[in-house]
Amino acid sequence: MRKFKSILIANRGEIAVRIMSTAQSLGYKTIAVYSEADAEAPHVEMADDAVLIGPAPVGESYLDMAKILDAAKTTDADAIHPGYGFLAENADFAKACEKAGLVFIGPNADAIHLMGNKAEAKRRMIASSVPCVPGYEGEDQSDSAMKKAADGIGFPLMVKAAAGGGGRGMRLVEKASDLDGALESARSEALNAFGSGELILEKAIIEPRHVELQVFADSQGNVIHLGERDCSVQRRHQKVVEEAPCPVMTEDLRAKMGAAAVEAARSIDYLGAGTVEFLLDKDGEFYFLEMNTRLQVEHPVTELITGLDLVALQIKVAEGRPLGLGQEDVNLTGHAIEVRLYAEDPSQDFLPVTGKIEYWSPADGPGVRIDSGVRTGIEISPFYDPMVAKVIAYGDDRETARHRLVQALKETVLFGTRTNKSFLVDILGREAFAEGQATTAFIEREFSDADLAQEAPDKQTAALAAVLQYRRECEQSLESSLNVSDELLNWSSGGRLTTRFLYEFAGEEIDLVVSPDRSGQYVVKSSGEEQVIDILSYSRNSARLTVNGRRISVLYSIPTAGIIDLEIAGRNHHFRNSLAFAASAEEAAGGGRVVAPMHGSLLEVFVKPGDEVEVGSRLAVLEAMKMQHDILAEIDGTVNEVAAKAGTQVAADELLVEIEAA
Numbered sequence: 001m002r003k004f005k006s007i008l009i010a011n012r013g014e015i016a017v018r019i020m021s022t023a024q025s026l027g028y029k030t031i032a033v034y035s036e037a038d039a040e041a042p043h044v045e046m047a048d049d050a051v052l053i054g055p056a057p058v059g060e061s062y063l064d065m066a067k068i069l070d071a072a073k074t075t076d077a078d079a080i081h082p083g084y085g086f087l088a089e090n091a092d093f094a095k096a097c098e099k100a101g102l103v104f105i106g107p108n109a110d111a112i113h114l115m116g117n118k119a120e121a122k123r124r125m126i127a128s129s130v131p132c133v134p135g136y137e138g139e140d141q142s143d144s145a146m147k148k149a150a151d152g153i154g155f156p157l158m159v160k161a162a163a164g165g166g167g168r169g170m171r172l173v174e175k176a177s178d179l180d181g182a183l184e185s186a187r188s189e190a191l192n193a194f195g196s197g198e199l200i201l202e203k204a205i206i207e208p209r210h211v212e213l214q215v216f217a218d219s220q221g222n223v224i225h226l227g228e229r230d231c232s233v234q235r236r237h238q239k240v241v242e243e244a245p246c247p248v249m250t251e252d253l254r255a256k257m258g259a260a261a262v263e264a265a266r267s268i269d270y271l272g273a274g275t276v277e278f279l280l281d282k283d284g285e286f287y288f289l290e291m292n293t294r295l296q297v298e299h300p301v302t303e304l305i306t307g308l309d310l311v312a313l314q315i316k317v318a319e320g321r322p323l324g325l326g327q328e329d330v331n332l333t334g335h336a337i338e339v340r341l342y343a344e345d346p347s348q349d350f351l352p353v354t355g356k357i358e359y360w361s362p363a364d365g366p367g368v369r370i371d372s373g374v375r376t377g378i379e380i381s382p383f384y385d386p387m388v389a390k391v392i393a394y395g396d397d398r399e400t401a402r403h404r405l406v407q408a409l410k411e412t413v414l415f416g417t418r419t420n421k422s423f424l425v426d427i428l429g430r431e432a433f434a435e436g437q438a439t440t441a442f443i444e445r446e447f448s449d450a451d452l453a454q455e456a457p458d459k460q461t462a463a464l465a466a467v468l469q470y471r472r473e474c475e476q477s478l479e480s481s482l483n484v485s486d487e488l489l490n491w492s493s494g495g496r497l498t499t500r501f502l503y504e505f506a507g508e509e510i511d512l513v514v515s516p517d518r519s520g521q522y523v524v525k526s527s528g529e530e531q532v533i534d535i536l537s538y539s540r541n542s543a544r545l546t547v548n549g550r551r552i553s554v555l556y557s558i559p560t561a562g563i564i565d566l567e568i569a570g571r572n573h574h575f576r577n578s579l580a581f582a583a584s585a586e587e588a589a590g591g592g593r594v595v596a597p598m599h600g601s602l603l604e605v606f607v608k609p610g611d612e613v614e615v616g617s618r619l620a621v622l623e624a625m626k627m628q629h630d631i632l633a634e635i636d637g638t639v640n641e642v643a644a645k646a647g648t649q650v651a652a653d654e655l656l657v658e659i660e661a662a
């Protein structure tokens with residue numbers, strides 16, 4: 001038994017925050033490590049002590065064992081919690097911790113090493129009578145040995161990299177004649193990715209569910225399981241939705257899978273939290289796939305249905321204390337579902353996106369838990385995983401949890417980068433998912449490119465965007481204008497300004513004109529239709545309005561002139577007024593007519609009628625959104641007319657200068 005005083009968390013983001021929150025509540029001193037990119041990160045702010053370990057790239061920071069061990073030494077840490085990813089399943093790191101007199105909060109290095117190789121792991125599991133997918137995991141890797149084994153297994157079969165994970169080095173082989181090619185390409189991919197070309201073969205299980213059992217072991221030899229999680233909804237081997245319990249689980253099947261998982265852990269002298277992954281086929285047969293020797297991303301769903309704190313249990317058993325919990329003490333109550341919110345663009349093949357988080361507002365409510373490691377103002381950098389948060393809901397039954405999760409997602413708002421939020425809402429609403437029938441084939445079957453394309457907003461939403469942009473631009477110009485006459489201060493009731501907004505969506509254009517009317521409302525005209533919008537209340541990121549008498553609440557963000565993000569009824573809309581950008585202003589104006597690209601204050605005008613100008617000549621300076629914009633000539637010619645005066649307000653699209661082409 002060795003009670004810790006302090007724990008270093010060798011991780012970042014939501015999991016570092018999650019671990020610290022339990023550690024602090026139990027009275028441990030928490031030590032963060034961070035890279036140069038994470039100086040402002042929440043996990044650093046939260047920690048009792050924090051050590052800078054290097055530049056942004058993971059190889060020079062979060063994956064650098066020496067730097068992390070150094071940080072532990074400097075801060076006199078007793079133990080290291082690795083979280084997930086990074087060094088969590090690195091046997092050398094576990095060993096190095098031990099050597100340095102630090103407790104690695106996880107299993108021993110041998111268990112990590114063993115489970116890191118599928119062939120070895122399967123041989124051990126077969127020896128312990130844990131059901132495995134029938135296959136070949138022999139040491140003889142010759143083509144003839146593989147072919148002979150394949151004939152015995154039958155087709156379709158899977159070729160997998162022994163050192164692999166996450167589907168890399170994996171091939172589905174439909175028929176014998178495809179085997180040679182699959183072996184060759186899987187081997188070279190595996191060698192490239194993992195430094196080992198070792199392969200195993202398995203019978204292919206068709207459309208399985210991914211069901212994993214949470215196990216826990218203490219150093220007294222107690223091993224229990226905490227039920228299962230169904231993680232079938234994945235995209236390219238990335239989990240997207242996880243839930244507990246599995247919708248098709250029965251008491252009997254859970255007892256069998258639980259016993260197999262406990263046996264898997266027991267047979268390798270496991271310690272701490274582990275996850276035993278199985279494939280479950282439609283006949284209720286299950287097969288060991290691999291064991292993850294870490295705390296997993298999706299552990300919260302297990303926490304919600306067991307009422308246990310898995311990090312607290314990890315610390316407890318790492319200190320050498322007994323679990324204090326037998327299998328009969330584990331009660332599974334209710335249902336929990338988790339989705340992973342990513343900064344990525346579903347319409348661009350889920351490409352991760354980076355950028356500043358302009359606004360982050362996680363939902364809050366009964367049965368809702370959000371684990372995140374971000375806040376307003378921080379950057380999502382390209383160096384790390386783009387997961388922003390895990391949104392998790394709990395309820396007495398699956399339908400309650402599902403409804404709560406949809407609601408929580410809709411109420412969770414992030415501005416600054418695209419996210420997969422509407423994709424997640426769509427998944428939760430699909431019939432197959434709602435009925436608990438999603439298998440590993442779900443996403444591919446349910447989602448076409450059309451489902452993932454960015455939807456064009458309706459006219460009403462576009463009108464709201466235009467009014468909010470208009471309002472912000474007017475305020476900004478008034479705030480920063482050099483000389484504001486009383487007359488101009490009354491612009492909004494004067495009804496003199498008209499501003500045009502041009503939004504483009506997948507080739508389609510929405511062209512709107514906003515004009516304030518005498519009563520302080522806004523009339524928005526677009527292709528012959530008219531909408532009347534009234535702003536009831538308004539602040540930096542939220543507004544309450546009426547559109548033709550109908551009340552609407554929106555959250556929004558205007559990160560820069562011409563851009564607005566809107567969140568209405570749980571949907572995110574991004575608008576770019578192309579008239580606010582120079583190139584488009586020129587297009588709209590036809591070169592000789594120089595118009596204001598946006599609403600603003602004209603600071604200076606450099607030309608007078610008769611002046612000769614050429615492409616690029618500075619004509620005027622417009623201040624808008626606290627920035628100065630040079631107004632440049634787009635053509636060579638002679639100034640015909642100067643329509644605007646320095647020191648005055650101009651509306652977007654208003655004529656400033658007219659040039660007669662040379």
Ligand code: MV4
Nearest residue numbers: 133158166167202203204205210232234237440
């Ligand atoms: C399989 C399989 C069918 N049969 N093995 C995918 C990644 C890795 N964790 C194992 N994977 C699979 N192994 C046999 N023998 C189907 C998959 C699989 C899958 C598994 C879990 C979750 C999603 C998946 C998506 C495609 C394929």
